[in-house]
Amino acid sequence: QSVLTQPPSVSATPGQKVTISCSGSISNIGHNDVSWYQQFPGTAPKLLIYDNDKRPSGIPDRFSGSKSGTSATLGINGLQTGDEADYYCGTWEDNLSAGVFGGGTKLTVL
Amino acid sequence: EVQVVESGGGLVQPGGSLRLSCGGSGFTLSRYWMTWVRQAPGQGLEWVANINQDGSERHYGGSVKGRFTISRDNAKNSVYLQMNSLRAEDTAVYYCARAIYNTDCNWGQGTLVTVSS
Numbered sequence: 557q558s559v560l561t562q563p564p565s566v567s568a569t570p571g572q573k574v575t576i577s578c579s580g581s582i583s584n585i586g587h588n589d590v591s592w593y594q595q596f597p598g599t600a601p602k603l604l605i606y607d608n609d610k611r612p613s614g615i616p617d618r619f620s621g622s623k624s625g626t627s628a629t630l631g632i633n634g635l636q637t638g639d640e641a642d643y644y645c646g647t648w649e650d651n652l653s654a655g656v657f658g659g660g661t662k663l664t665v666l
Numbered sequence: 667e668v669q670v671v672e673s674g675g676g677l678v679q680p681g682g683s684l685r686l687s688c689g690g691s692g693f694t695l696s697r698y699w700m701t702w703v704r705q706a707p708g709q710g711l712e713w714v715a716n717i718n719q720d721g722s723e724r725h726y727g728g729s730v731k732g733r734f735t736i737s738r739d740n741a742k743n744s745v746y747l748q749m750n751s752l753r754a755e756d757t758a759v760y761y762c763a764r765a766i767y768n769t770d771c772n773w774g775q776g777t778l779v780t781v782s783s
Contacts, residue, residue, distance in 0.1 A: 600775055647767075655725075656713060
């Protein structure tokens with residue numbers, strides 16, 4: 557069981573907006589910044605969002621992040637078929653003094 | 667171009683040991699926290715260990731604590747993961763990553779470790 561809880565899968569049609577939730581607790585999301593990663597099959601993860609809502613250079617503004625209390629959300633606007641991938645949230649867990657990831661969410665663009 | 671490259675993966679018997687290496691090019695590795703993350707076949711990401719810039723601070727995930735050791739040699743621009751008492755459940759692709767929580771984040775391509783008799 558992952559410390560951070562994500563829905564196993566979400567789906568939407570091209571052009572729509574989708575959100576992926578990441579639920580934690582005070583000792584992780586509640587006290588630390590959240591990052592989001594995108595991973596295509598057979599490839600390494602890639603940072604999409606850091607510090608809850610910041611995008612690294614090169615990441616389109618279709619991708620957004622937010623955090624409230626002990627939950628975080630990744631939003632993807634104007635869905636494209638190329639966005640089909642697995643998405644993971646990650647942060648620091650104070651009680652474990654270790655990093656933690658969510659279980660991952662598979663995005664399907666129908 | 668910034669690159670992170672892992673090496674050292676392979677097949678090892680249960681109870682055996684293996685040392686993974688992670689090299690950095692195009693950047694000064696000594697300036698960054700470095701992290702190992704693994705992914706078992708068909709599974710999600712699991713945080714394994716990290717180490718600060720001068721090696722004075724190290725943290726480990728619960729499933730590897732006491733068996734794995736992370737270290738670094740900044741003179742060689744390298745980070746290592748010494749894995750002892752390996753178990754079947756340690757079978758995974760192991761990724762090395764620079765600064766996974768900020769804009770300088772960069773992941774290697776991963777190296778596969780298979781623990782099997």
